[in-house]
Amino acid sequence: MLARWTRLLLLTGLLPGQLLAQSPMPLVVESALDQQVMAPVLEAFSRAHPEVALSYHDRSTLEVDQLAREASPAPDVVISSAMPWQLERVNEGLAQPLDSDVVRSWPEWAKWRNEVFGFTFEPVVTVYRLDLVRHTIPPATHADLHQILSNHQALLRGRVATYSPSRSGLGYTLFQQDARYSPRFWDLVAAMGATDVHLEERTQDMLEGLASGDYWIGYNLLGSYAIRWVREHPQLIVQIPQDYLLVVMRMAFVHRDAPHPAAARKFIDFILSAEGQSILAGNTPLFSVLPEVIGPYTAKRLRDQVGEHIYPIPIDASLLAFVDPLRRAAFMKRWNREIRILNH
């Protein structure tokens, strides 16, 4: 499975051999972001900085977090969508502060302490099969989804998938955020529980299940992967929630003990630069944060399309509450209670 591999991918294949011979500047990026999605940016980076030999390791959020905490030598750059965990690492002092024009001019709301930077703007969407529309209205809002799940419990049994809050950091974060915005979220959890919801670890797993017809509805999928996927799977529809739209930002920081800090700073500068963000906006579905960047995938365009009800998960100290062990335990306790509440 594509998402399972965590293989070392030297982008040296893209570079002339003799250039590699004279490039003594290695760079190790541990990232919870599909290499295939990120490829256009990485290629552009290698073109702009041929002196850097980039090793991009594509891993799960939990693996990335563990490497950031324990790996020796430490990775140079850490990228993850598990926002609370990233912020916790930075709060511990695992990141080093950066100081460059690009970093300084990066929007305040998308960075913390000039140490960690949200560089994508990925909407969290619902994906459903066209089959569903033959039976009911599309789930345009969270309330719609709850209603559909409640009304078509028998039809949808085993055909609903979402993130596992216990096994996926991103999923847990999204549910915490959902619970923060509406107490009726727990009704939705109960309704999903009633359909024997499948709890997955990755958006990719859910997309594959949807494509194969195993699942009809996927809840809280990363729009960045889904938008790309449905282009090749016309039987799937990406639904942007019309009541409120959560937005996840991939957070990147340079590790405090980075063995190659200069190359790491170059990498961060590049992905935050207008050039890097243009590639994000034009060639990946990751959405650019910068308002001045033009392309099909930008935060600005998303705002224009969806309107005012966009709720990016804020990058600030409040994220730490989500990783508080007691709070997490309390949440999981309630999750486990709610998900079974309608199963007799």
Add this chain to the structure above:
Amino acid sequence: MIVVDGTLKRRLGVWLFATVGGLGMLLMLEAYTSARRAASSAYDSQLEAASLTISEAIKWQDGQPVVEIPAAAFQILATNQQERVFYSILDSRGREVTGNLDEEITASARHKAHSGPVWLQSYYRKTPIRLYGRQLTSAGWESVEPVQIWVGHTLSGRESLTRDLFIRTLTRFLVMVLLAGLLILLAIRTSLGPVRQLQKLLRQREAGDIQPLSARVPGELYDMAETLNGLLAKQRENRDTLLRFTADASHQLKTPLAGLQSTSELALQSEHPEDWKQALETMHDSAARTSRLATQLLSLGRLQHSMGDATKAVNLIELVRQTVMDWAERDIARHHDLGLSTMPESPVSIHGEPWMLREMIGNLIDNALRYTPTGTEITVGLVCRNEMATLSVEDNGPGVREDLLERLHHPFERGGRQDTEGSGLGLAIVDSVARRHHASLELRSPAGEGLWIGIHFPMQSVGA
């Protein structure tokens, strides 16, 4: 000699700098500590607020503390400076219920928090942090153990606020100093105005203008202006004396010259060689007198223009004896009884200039010889008394009228006598020499008993 010793501006500047610098240092020290205090208390209240927010969320279930940490607490803790945040909730046995401080709260800190809120400067893995801890006891359905809430954050906000506050105070202070400096410069310029005014007034004067100054001056300059005026007055006096002397001298020279002219004219009109001879004799005498007058004038001029005090030690006895012997041998003294009274046994030493003193004694003897009839006794004496050496010249001639004695030492004063060949400068020269030696002149003329002239010298103290 006038030496430029800095400027007033510089002096005032140095004083201002020293004062402002000294006071400024103290002020800035105070400003820094108070800025720190202000920043600290502002951020401490954030810690208190966060601690309170967390305590609201603590509940007990089955005797165990349960807390759903509110996200807002972290935002309060982080402040707008995005501090790194630390928290720990400890149960009664000091175990961490939840938190990220890795049990870095020491036992002593925990113990202190039993009795009240605790503020701590601490370290989280070498990063300095500010910690606030307090104990929370709560009522509940069952008796519950207390918990301690510890919250903390890094110090960048405090530091930057301290810096901001301090820089603001510093800026205000510097602007104030700058303004004060400018004002003081202005004040110096204004207060030096009268000095410049005075300078301008003096510079504009003609070289010979020695009229008193008339100017408006501040009190501090009054003394100086007054001294200047005193100096000018003395100058005026000196000039007047000089003018008078010059006029008198010209007059005195003119009389014998006119005599010479008329005698020679008369002789030229005469055919008799006897008349010529007589005229030549008259002219010879007159020329001799005039020559003597000129010598005396030169002598007086030399005395009045020689500078400085006489500093040589002179034995008066020797000097007097020599001078008297010198005069006794001259023709002019042949018809008088010039003598020396008994001299003191020990040497009489004074500070003096020998040529001046000789000139003085000579003039006194010359005067006595010229203004007394033949056969008069002239006695030169020297007496020491009370640290004073008194040199005297006494004669038993006709004497001088009491009312003329006072003016006798003025130039061209002859004691009302027109019958002598004296120049009228003798006593003036004596007076000049006496002044130069810090000596005083005394004249006595008891009716019909001749004239006594004494000069009182201060004696050189022994060993000096």
